[in-house]
Amino acid sequence: MQIAITVNSCGFIGGTYETSLRISSNDVVRSLVFIPVNLLVVGEPRIVVIPDSLQFGEVYVGYSDTLEVALENVGTDALNITDITTSMGEFQPLLSVPLMLAPGATSQLPVVFTPSDSLPFVDALRITSNDAQIPVSQVALLGSGRHPSLITVYPDSLVFELDIPDSATATLAIGNAGLGTLHCRLTAGALSPRISALILSSERIFRRRLPMPA
Numbered sequence: 001m002q003i004a005i006t007v008n009s010c011g012f013i014g015g016t017y018e019t020s021l022r023i024s025s026n027d028v029v030r031s032l033v034f035i036p037v038n039l040l041v042v043g044e045p046r047i048v049v050i051p052d053s054l055q056f057g058e059v060y061v062g063y064s065d066t067l068e069v070a071l072e073n074v075g076t077d078a079l080n081i082t083d084i085t086t087s088m089g090e091f092q093p094l095l096s097v098p099l100m101l102a103p104g105a106t107s108q109l110p111v112v113f114t115p116s117d118s119l120p121f122v123d124a125l126r127i128t129s130n131d132a133q134i135p136v137s138q139v140a141l142l143g144s145g146r147h148p149s150l151i152t153v154y155p156d157s158l159v160f161e162l163d164i165p166d167s168a169t170a171t172l173a174i175g176n177a178g179l180g181t182l183h184c185r186l187t188a189g190a191l192s193p194r195i196s197a198l199i200l201s202s203e204r205i206f207r208r209r210l211p212m213p214a
Contacts (some may be wrong), residue, residue, distance in 0.1 A: 007039055013103045013210055014043020014077035030169045043077025043103070047131045054125070056113040056143030060180075063148070066094075069109040069125065069139055073101040083128035090107035091123050105193060115145025118179070 005021070021035040039134040054067045073079035080176040084093045094110040101107060115121060125139040160168050176182035 005037075007037075008065045009039070009041045012039075012041045012043075012076070014041050016040050038041055044075050045077045045079035045081055045101075045103075045129065045131050046075030047081075047127070047129050047134060047137055048072045048074050048127055049127060049137045051139070052095055053140035053142065054111055055114075056141075058144050058146045059113055059115050060116050061118060062144045064112050064114040065143070066110050066112050066145065069111060071101065071127070072106040072108055073103055076103055079105075080130045080132070081127060083126070084109065085128075086111075086123050086128050086141065088121060088123045090121050090143070090145075091125070093125060103161055111139075111141065113141070113143045115118070118147045120144040147179035149180040151175070151182055151184065152177050156205040172212035190204070 004192075017039040019037050019039075021037060023033040023035065025031060025033075048068045048071075054069065056065050056067060061063045068116040071081065081097055081099040081101070084095055084097055088095065090113060092112045092114070094112060095107070099107065111124075111125060113121070121141075121143050123141040125140070125141055128135065129137070131137075152173075154173045154175075158170050158172065160170070162168055164199070172186075174184055174186075
């Protein structure tokens with residue numbers, strides 16, 4: 001008599017599994033017979049990268065912003081990530097490789113954007129792994145640089161001493177030591193209703209460097 005033994009790997013992850021078949025009979029010598037069974041499941045790693053693009057928007061030149069990409073192994077074997085690269089120095093991935101993700105595991109991949117000029121930057125994050133279907137996953141990287149403004153004010157304080165009902169005028173020099181456009185709005189603090197009423201609200205735009213008084 002022959003008996004067909006069927007083994008199904010569905011639901012298993014890659015690895016070696018061991019069990020045994022037990023055969024019981026009325027054999028007076030061997031009433032129980034054990035047959036070892038070994039199963040080698042060859043799994044497949046599958047990488048999922050979310051999101052498929054990182055949009056940093058505007059970032060000041062010389063400053064940085066960080067966004068993250070989620071890496072997940074939805075396959076049935078270990079996912080080995082061997083390389084993470086970009087083409088432009090303005091985008092820097094912050095995750096050490098090689099990296100191994102077990103089936104079902106996830107990892108966060110931070111990417112830092114530091115613009116070097118007031119320009120748009122477009123690049124791709126490339127993630128190399130042992131996923132046979134997608135050996136190199138790509139994430140679009142987009143951001144733009146913007147020169148910051150830097151306000152200068154001289155003098156740093158104003159002092160008045162007046163007899164009633166005298167008035168006085170002082171000059172306040174406001175400049176822009178940065179390369180970006182400075183939008184400036186001047187209003188009075190709530191020291192006194194009468195003092196506040198004497199200083200009118202004004203708004204100025206400074207687009208270039210202005211020398212400070214000597």
